Amino acid sequence: MLVLLVILHVFGAAFWFGAVLLLAFVVEPSIQRAGGEAAAAVGAQLARRIPPAMAGAGITTILSGLLLFGLDSGGFNAGFMRSAAGQLFLLGALCGFAAVGAGMMFPRVSVERGVVFARISAAFLACALALMVIARRA
């Protein structure tokens, strides 16, 4: 059961991080460079379709992560939370929440600023991912 939860968590994280990287470094810069009516039309479609996909991946990753954190820490036991692993998972989780905050700005701003927020979100996700992997071995 725990293994299935870890698989769900890592699949959600992989989709989320991969999608944000593609958006921030390939899709949005290409739309910006194309310009014109076609770019506006594609941009409008993306602004409609991306938020639900990202929300699905983000919610799956964060809910499964919180559940795993609760299970691994014996119900957020104070001793575990003070350990190196506990602190690293906590920091990784905070990076995940920061990535959600930056990602939520994406559809609310211009394409130019959207790229900046997508890159900030990608940076927080990269930190979260690295911290999770290190925490697991701490």
Ligand code: HEM
């Ligand atoms: C609220 C946010 C999060 C919490 C509380 C959380 C918690 C956890 C926990 C407790 C584990 C260990 C699972 C186990 O093996 O028992 C884990 C693993 C992992 N998490 Fe998260 N996570 C969160 C968000 C994220 C995000 C945003 C990413 C990456 C985009 C991520 C990527 C990973 C990866 C790749 C692993 C597997 C690490 C390994 O086994 O080497 N997590 N997470």
